[in-house]
Amino acid sequence: MHAYANPTRFLAIARPLTPWLLGLGVLLVLAGAWAGLTQVPGDYKQGETARILYVHVPAAWLGMGGWTSLALAGLIQLVWRHPLSGIAARAIAVPGMLFTALCLVTGSIWGKPTWGTWWEWDGRMTSMLVLLFLYAGFIALTNGDEGQRQGGSLSRGAAIYALVGAINIPIINRSVVWWNSLHQGPSITLRGSSIDNALLWPLGLTLLGFSLLFGAIVLMRMRRIIADNRVAARLRRLADDEGAIA
Amino acid sequence: MKAKHQRLVLALFAVAGIAGAGVLGASALRDEAAYFRTPVEIKSGKAVVGEPMRLGGMVALGSIARQSDGLTIRFVATDGKASVPVEYTGIVPDLFGEESGMVADGRMRADGTFVADRILAKHDERYMPPQMGDMPKNMKAPTAT
Numbered sequence: 001m002h003a004y005a006n007p008t009r010f011l012a013i014a015r016p017l018t019p020w021l022l023g024l025g026v027l028l029v030l031a032g033a034w035a036g037l038t039q040v041p042g043d044y045k046q047g048e049t050a051r052i053l054y055v056h057v058p059a060a061w062l063g064m065g066g067w068t069s070l071a072l073a074g075l076i077q078l079v080w081r082h083p084l085s086g087i088a089a090r091a092i093a094v095p096g097m098l099f100t101a102l103c104l105v106t107g108s109i110w111g112k113p114t115w116g117t118w119w120e121w122d123g124r125m126t127s128m129l130v131l132l133f134l135y136a137g138f139i140a141l142t143n144g145d146e147g148q149r150q151g152g153s154l155s156r157g158a159a160i161y162a163l164v165g166a167i168n169i170p171i172i173n174r175s176v177v178w179w180n181s182l183h184q185g186p187s188i189t190l191r192g193s194s195i196d197n198a199l200l201w202p203l204g205l206t207l208l209g210f211s212l213l214f215g216a217i218v219l220m221r222m223r224r225i226i227a228d229n230r231v232a233a234r235l236r237r238l239a240d241d242e243g244a245i246a
Numbered sequence: 247m248k249a250k251h252q253r254l255v256l257a258l259f260a261v262a263g264i265a266g267a268g269v270l271g272a273s274a275l276r277d278e279a280a281y282f283r284t285p286v287e288i289k290s291g292k293a294v295v296g297e298p299m300r301l302g303g304m305v306a307l308g309s310i311a312r313q314s315d316g317l318t319i320r321f322v323a324t325d326g327k328a329s330v331p332v333e334y335t336g337i338v339p340d341l342f343g344e345e346s347g348m349v350a351d352g353r354m355r356a357d358g359t360f361v362a363d364r365i366l367a368k369h370d371e372r373y374m375p376p377q378m379g380d381m382p383k384n385m386k387a388p389t390a391t
Contacts (some may be wrong), residue, residue: 045346048375056259081255166261166264174272178276184370185370199373
């Protein structure tokens with residue numbers, strides 16, 4: 001495990017990987033958007049509004065996947081004190097929150113013509129809004145804290161917060177099954193998809209595309225934190241040297 | 247036991263504890279977090295006449311009847327086990343239609359009719375192209391477009 005703990009070794013992989021993830025991600029999202037907007041028919045009932053799912057579903061998946069990775073990073077930080085885990089958690093928080101917000105906004109835009117309302121306090125929407133607030137809390141907790149000045153590790157409190165917040169993920173997932181809700185039940189399950197194949201395939205493109213983009217953003221943010229650490233370390237050394245001369 | 251392993255065991259216990267608490271909390275909320283009541287719940291006495299509540303169900307086939315004032319509609323909401331007559335004055339969402347889900351805000355009247363102040367259309371999890379939606383085995387699209 002500690003073979004990858006070394007930031008230098010991490011950078012050797014992350015540097016060449018970033019442009020590939022970014023380029024492929026943008027390409028797939030564009031292809032998925034083109035296919036979703038022009039190549040597939042609208043839904044038999046909703047018509048054109050159904051097409052928003054090509055953004056909404058990847059956004060929801062990344063919002064939830066983001067917190068799952070954040071919680072894993074928190075666990076690794078707590079148990080193994082892996083130097084990259086805190087950096088990864090910090091890097092994930094902002095894009096995770098962004099995609100959660102995108103999910104809520106696209107859902108709201110879809111909800112108005114479909115349900116007849118922008119917002120309702122049903123289980124799915126409420127738990128997703130809680131996820132947005134969890135991200136905001138994590139960012140507030142970790143931004144500018146002691147760990148950020150000392151290499152990017154998470155404080156014990158922040159790591160525990162990430163773990164506790166993870167309980168919301170299965171709740172979001174099950175909210176439409178456990179409780180009567182306005183939001184429809186899951187379309188894509190282990191048993192298959194109730195979205196017809198004719199409408200489904202652009203979702204595969206955008207899902208993969210947005211995921212690669214998310215990965216690229218996280219890698220870029222991790223590299224930035226590592227670069228900041230190095231600048232800080234160099235400045236400290238310089239200051240020490242000058243102190244020695246004076 | 248190394249400190250690392252101690253921390254791992256501790257963290258796993260904590261995670262299990264949190265998960266257990268979450269499941270208990272969620273199941274305790276089962277009734278309270280429901281967004282709407284179903285007709286069978288209303289028939290079994292969960293509705294108090296005159297109290298604001300939400301009713302959700304399928305609009306029964308052939309039940310939508312427009313009243314002479316042109317704005318009021320009556321229909322039957324069903325969950326397959328029980329059904330409740332609903333009355334509503336106002337504009338319904340485009341996706342509102344027979345054999346399709348809906349959620350109504352309102353209250354029960356003493357005569358057993360649910361009087362709605364607002365109606366939302368509920369969409370189901372199926373997405374398909376229009377040609378397939380027209381096939382006889384599938385749900386018919388609503389008349390309003």
